[in-house]
Amino acid sequence: MVPAGDIAVPFVGNGARPLVKPKAHKGDALPGGRDYFSGNQILKLLPRTAQDFLSPFLEQVELGRDESLFEPGDNVTHAHFPLGPTIVTLILPMRDGRAVEAATIGREGAVGGIVSLGLTPAFTRASVQIPGKAARISISRLESAKRAAPKLHDILTRYADCLTAQVLQSVGCTALHSLEARCARWLLMTHDRLQQPDLPLTQEALAEMFGVARTYVTRIASGLQERGAISYRRGVIRIVRRSVLEEATCECYGLVRQHFERVLPGLYPTAEL
Secondary structure (H helix, E strand, O other), X not given: OOOOOOOXXXXXOOOOOOOEOOOOOOOEEOOOOOHHHHHOHHHHHOOHHHHHHHHHHOEEEEEOOOEEEEOOOXXXXXXXXXXXXXXXEEEEEOOOOOEEEEEEEOOOOOEXXXXXXXXXXXXXXXXXXXXXXXXXXXXXXHHHHHXXXXXXXXXXXXXXXXXXXXXXXXXXXXXXXXXXXXXXXXXXXXXXXXXXXXXXXXXXXXXXXXXXXXXXXXXXXXXXXXXXXXXXXXXXXXEOOHHHHHHHOOHHHHHHHHHHHHHOOOOOOOOOO
């Protein structure tokens, strides 16, 4: 078992992955029809009137791996709704170069400007963990939509409560639970969001997420592989027996899912294998 206080690996420098600066996206208008609303659970839950109001202002952008959507102190100018398998992580960078994950956001959520009124400075870094598409809207347009569509305001407020619960549970999990339990929890959450068994993740990326040296993650991954939970080839972790991961994880995974279901039923995606 690896104690919770292991030395973190920096996200920049010392061989870690370099920070990718935000791209100047030229957003494309979202395609015709209403299929894109099914790519994000928040957009999918909106009533038709709210979807109609949002449609002219949403644009589709491609998010690249390790791309930063905003940095601490930046004014958050846009909200992003990850579509399909796209995953963004909220990261707390420290002055000494170390960093740790605070939350993971995929098809069930949104990043930036969810409950704030107007432009506000970011407290975390938002980094793209798994690249893909997102629906983007300016904060000013989103504020107008909240006022015009009370259901949108209600859903975003409830989602913010769920995201807060995820962050708080992550604090307890990091402080009290083993690295294997934390790793199993993260793999389950990623599997839920991707809805496919192959997770495009490296052991280096997992080590950075957990703030530990890669050797610890290698040992944990080897143990999970020996028990038939996963298989691994460079750059891809395959979920083989999800039930083994569910046995290996701590209560944090189930508690966060249960809170999502109580606050916003149908929002949290679930993968089965």
